[in-house]
Amino acid sequence: MSQLRERLTAGTFVVTAEIAPPKGTQVAAEVETARQLSGMTAINVTDNQGANMRLSPLVMATLLRQAGIEPILQLTCRDRNRMALQSDLLGAAALGIENLLLLSGDHARFGDHPQARSVFDLDSVQLLQAVNTLMAGTDMSGKKLDGVPAFFAGAAVSPEMEPFELMFQKYRKKVESGAAFFQTQAVFDAGKVERFMAEARPLGRPVLAGVLLLRSAGMARFLNANIPGVHVPDALIERLEKATKPLDEGVLIAREMVAVTRDCCQGVHLMTLGHEGRIPEILAG
Amino acid sequence: MIISRQKEREELLQALSGMQRVFIVGCGACATACKAGGEDEVFRMQENLAKDGIDATGSVVIDEACHIMRAGRDLRHHRQAVDEADALLVLACGSGIQSISSNTDKRVVGGLDSLFLGNVRRFGQYEEKCSLCGDCILNETAGICPVTTCAKGLLNGPCGGMENGRCETDPDIVCAWHEIYERLKRQGRPGVFGRTVAPKNWGRRGKPGRHNVER
Structure with missing residues (x-):
């Protein structure tokens, strides 16, 4: 039974983090990083994140499970058509993976294989529907399954996106299509998170707010210029710039954001990018 | 309209390597509008190839090169020039190129890359809106x-x-x-x-x- 599901159902504040599979076959370092994150409820395993080709997340998630760590398998629509997605989902279930995060996926143009043909046979809403179809015992063509998967399927949302209504209609569609929980894109604006949660709360799905550890003003500017859907406000960039130890300031900023989410969200998803050792400080207080 | 553009010169010469004589085919429809395969471009191609030692045995601009029967008829009208050529160089979209290749067993060399089905914003400015x-x-x-x-x-x-x-x-x-x-x-x-x-x-x-x- 998924701990993530249990804790969110029980209303416990949940903390998740993420790892990216390696580019290559050496998986020991990633498993070790995941072990350091053993205080988390579950660990997301990214799927060719940023459209950069890496080892299969299904394999990485299985290795985490074998190490006693609960994974959240991320699955994107960029690299697989509906047959490959269903096939991988059945495989994941057979390997004991329950938690999913279903995404459209970054466009291949961003990654290390810009010449690849992006698939997008389904979008994230349709992938959620496909998962729920499998859970109801048939595939997308209505054929009966011999052995039915039981997933805890989540989806992503960008609470700070404008126009709000346009972003929120998709959130609503994801809820209606069976999303059981949400993890958000990195958020930095408390007001916008609170506004989003005020609208999202009546729909009754737990939301884990994305909190990203900023290392420096340079990193913040890089995120603003290169990572779709992430916006670090100028005021925070200024704080990082003025700080003598920018990483410490970044930890402080992350801690403030966690405090906001404790009040209005059901959990937090930490993105610490190599500074996993600072997580206790971010969660303190 | 089908939006197309001429291949780079190096790529085209590579495709034509070993050939001395070509018959050039243009298209009076989309490739003309794209300035990739109309009368002007066929003429200029003829001049440029001559500098590289490749002669044109003749040329024709077909009304709509995608029309398979019409392409066949136009080629028959130029039978002698076609027969004398080592290959047919076609300045039309991929559809036009295949109208030609389905009418002859001679080698057919495509001189354009086809890009998309395009709307015209203004002359020379095209946008894809339907796939x-x-x-x-x-x-x-x-x-x-x-x-x-x-x-x-x-x-x-x-x-x-x-x-x-x-x-x-x-x-x-x-x-x-x-x-x-x-x-x-x-x-x-x-x-x-x-x-x-x-x-x-x-x-x-x-x-x-x-x-x-x-x-």
Whole structure:
């Protein structure tokens, strides 16, 4: 039974983090990083994140499970058509993976294989529907399954996106299509998170707010210029710039954001990018 | 219209290596409008190839090179020049190139790359708005095609990368879903936002496509 599901159902504040599979076959370092994150409820395993080709997340998630760590398998629509997605989902279930995060996926143009043909046979809403179809015992063509998967399927949302209504209609569609929980894109604006949660709360799905550890003003500017859907406000960039130890300031900023989410969200998803050792400080207080 | 552009000179010469004489075929329709395979371009190609030691035995600009029978007829009218050539160099879209190749066993060299089905903004400025998917959703999307103009072809609203109404893949491109949303709002109807759109039926787009109009 998924701990993530249990804790969110029980209303416990949940903390998740993420790892990216390696580019290559050496998986020991990633498993070790995941072990350091053993205080988390579950660990997301990214799927060719940023459209950069890496080892299969299904394999990485299985290795985490074998190490006693609960994974959240991320699955994107960029690299697989509906047959490959269903096939991988059945495989994941057979390997004991329950938690999913279903995404459209970054466009291949961003990654290390810009010449690849992006698939997008389904979008994230349709992938959620496909998962729920499998859970109801048939595939997308209505054929009966011999052995039915039981997933805890989540989806992503960008609470700070404008126009709000346009972003929120998709959130609503994801809820209606069976999303059981949400993890958000990195958020930095408390007001916008609170506004989003005020609208999202009546729909009754737990939301884990994305909190990203900023290392420096340079990193913040890089995120603003290169990572779709992430916006670090100028005021925070200024704080990082003025700080003598920018990483410490970044930890402080992350801690403030966690405090906001404790009040209005059901959990937090930490993105610490190599500074996993600072997580206790971010969660303190 | 089919938007096309001439291949780079090096690539074309590579394809023509070992040949001394070619018969050049242009197209009077799309390739003419794209300044890639009309009368002017056929003439200029003839001059340029001569500098590289390749002579033209003759040329023809077919009204619409995609018309298989017409292409066959035009080639027959130039039989002698065609027979004298080592190959036919075709300045038409991929469809036009294959009209020619289906009418002769001679080597056919395509001189253009076909890019997309394009709308004309103004002369020389073309935009892709339809990808001929066979399963049209335009009636619900305020006449804006997300299959084509959303970089990911999403059917249920924008991805998380939309910023200020712009696409994550290129800030010069507007987000199709933002456009659809704004126009439907002006029309005062929910349109496509009123339902969850099911996965697209790619089976309706046969590959290769065939269509016979009933008479």
